[in-house]
Amino acid sequence: MFSEDTVLLLYEMSDVLIAGLSNGSVYALMALGMTLVYGVTKAFNFAYGDFFNMGGYFAWMLIIGLGLQFGGYVTIFIVVLPMLFGVGYAMEKFLISPLRKRADWENRIMMLTLGLALFLTNLYMVVFGVKLKSLPAILDGILEVGEFVFSYQDIMIFCLSLGGILLFGWTLNNTRTGMAVRAVAQNPAGAKIVGINIGRIFAATFAISTVMVGFGGILLSQKLFINPSSGGAIMVKAWVVTAFGGMGSIRGGLVAAFIIGIMEAFVGWIFGMSYGIIALFILLLGTLIIRPQGLMGKGE
Amino acid sequence: MLKLSNVTKRFGSLVAVNDLSLEVEKGQIYGIAGPNGAGKSTIYNLITGFYSYEGKIEFEGKPINGLRPYQIVKRGISRTFQIPQTFPSLSVEDSIDIGNRFGNTAAYSRKRVDEVIDFVNLNRERKHKTGTLDLLGKKKLMIGAALATRPKMLMLDEPMAGSNAHEIKALMELIRRINQELGITIIIIEHFMKVLTELTETLLIIETGTEICCGHPAEVTNDPAVIECYLGREDDQG
Structure with a gap:
């Protein structure tokens, strides 16, 4: 039906599209985590990207370092995700929360998280060395549907990220904690006087966002290499997605993440991978000039 | 039911609430009034755990000093x-x-x-x-x-x-x-005196964080100190 060249092109295009969708879904997960923290606590976490690495390194330690085979990634998720939750909760409770009581707390928290990012980068360097690391594919092989071909790895990453996003949305809309998170994000003083412990909600928010970005780290470390300083690039990417979608807009962040994921994959396929990041910044620059509030953000 | 004993709140050199004591009986409607900046809302912020303070606040006989807002709600x-x-x-x-x-x-x-x-x-x-x-x-x-x-x-x-x-x-x-x-x-803070006189059984008037007068609204609104606080002294009038 199609010429050999067309079939080859369709093969490649479908592969690039699913790669873009899988990357986009992870970016969406990360951008949601970032929007959540900023929306609820009004604090900007500069160490956010380093928790992406933490997820990747924790998983690497179990799979490669300890040779954990039993249950594969299921075990990784059961062990690593609660660990990340604990790390995020403790970080807010013991490092960030004490600063919140002081004047000029926004800048103090910004400086603290910048310092934490440097600390974590160097800690990873000491513990894991500077060599690039990656995780084995969660599922090998390809799925052929007619003329199209999709890798199981990308499909799994896409499905797991989407599952994470849906779980996040469900938690936010249907649980007691989710209700408290929404209340604190909209009106902290109002939340206090109806009995919400906002300190606990701040800590829970940091913990959930750490799980989201760390989960993204576990998923993307199968496709990308991680090194001690790669958190910075991830942080920039999550920030670009958030700014492109509109600061504080969950829907905007989701749409932006998929646009960026697909755009990055196609630009990389056509011009080479290094052009992907250039396209990202051109897109951000264009957005800031034409629509500074982002795709779905509210203007002043 | 609620008892404040010698409560003081300072913001740097500013004394917002000065050695204030009051007692609210169970079941009553208690009014608080005073000019702008008198410290009325600050009293609320102290009782509900938004600010720390000197002195003692008790609710139902138990101290609530140091409790956070959500804990006060649960009390x-x-x-x-x-x-x-x-x-x-x-x-x-x-x-x-x-x-x-x-x-x-x-x-x-x-x-x-x-x-x-x-x-x-x-x-x-x-x-x-x-x-x-x-x-x-x-x-x-x-x-x-x-x-x-x-x-x-x-x-x-x-x-x-x-x-x-x-x-x-x-x-x-x-x-x-x-x-x-x-x-x-x-407890109700209000500027409309008519509302306070109609609703409350006890009315506290404060100025610069200090009690001016406290009692039945009819007596309080006729108190010379309260009239002076709201309208100024006669020799101040131009």
């Missing part, structure tokens, strides 16, 4: 702010359910939401986003969310501010019903 003290503090994108029933879920959680029941919505008469607006309510609706909602926490004492901060005569009448009626039908003790 049975609820409050409102002068400017309604609502959750703009949540519906009226969800906003009230938050008070229901996070207040006195030991007595949680979903039925409470319907009861409160009925009580504050927000049935027609129950599915509306709170950001779309008018001022009276927002005030009733804030009172409703406070009631949903199952308070023993409700502290209202200038509930009549910005309201017209019809709204004031509706809010006064609501406050009376909360006190009489639900048996909830009420």
Whole structure:
């Protein structure tokens, strides 16, 4: 039906599209985590990207370092995700929360998280060395549907990220904690006087966002290499997605993440991978000039 | 029921509340008035755990010093702010359910939401986003969310501010019903003297954080010190 060249092109295009969708879904997960923290606590976490690495390194330690085979990634998720939750909760409770009581707390928290990012980068360097690391594919092989071909790895990453996003949305809309998170994000003083412990909600928010970005780290470390300083690039990417979608807009962040994921994959396929990041910044620059509030953000 | 003993609050060199003592009896409506900047809202912020202070505050015979706002709510003290503090994108029933879920959680029941919505008469607006309510609706909602926490004492901060005569009448009626039908003790800060004299049994007048006069509203409003505080001394008049 199609010429050999067309079939080859369709093969490649479908592969690039699913790669873009899988990357986009992870970016969406990360951008949601970032929007959540900023929306609820009004604090900007500069160490956010380093928790992406933490997820990747924790998983690497179990799979490669300890040779954990039993249950594969299921075990990784059961062990690593609660660990990340604990790390995020403790970080807010013991490092960030004490600063919140002081004047000029926004800048103090910004400086603290910048310092934490440097600390974590160097800690990873000491513990894991500077060599690039990656995780084995969660599922090998390809799925052929007619003329199209999709890798199981990308499909799994896409499905797991989407599952994470849906779980996040469900938690936010249907649980007691989710209700408290929404209340604190909209009106902290109002939340206090109806009995919400906002300190606990701040800590829970940091913990959930750490799980989201760390989960993204576990998923993307199968496709990308991680090194001690790669958190910075991830942080920039999550920030670009958030700014492109509109600061504080969950829907905007989701749409932006998929646009960026697909755009990055196609630009990389056509011009080479290094052009992907250039396209990202051109897109951000264009957005800031034409629509500074982002795709779905509210203007002043 | 509520007892403040020698409470002082300083902001740097400014003394916002100065060695204040007061006692609110169970079941009464207690009024607090005074000029702008007298320290009325600061007293609320001290009682509800928003600020630390010197002195002692007891509720139902137990000290509540050092408790955080959410812990104070769980003890049975609820409050409102002068400017309604609502959750703009949540519906009226969800906003009230938050008070229901996070207040006195030991007595949680979903039925409470319907009861409160009925009580504050927000049935027609129950599915509306709170950001779309008018001022009276927002005030009733804030009172409703406070009631949903199952308070023993409700502290209202200038509930009549910005309201017209019809709204004031509706809010006064609501406050009376909360006190009489639900048996909830009420403290009310208000600028409208007519509201205070009609509603309260005890009225405290403060200026610069210090008590000027306290007693039955009829006596208090005729007290020379109170008249001087509100109108100025005769020799000040031009």
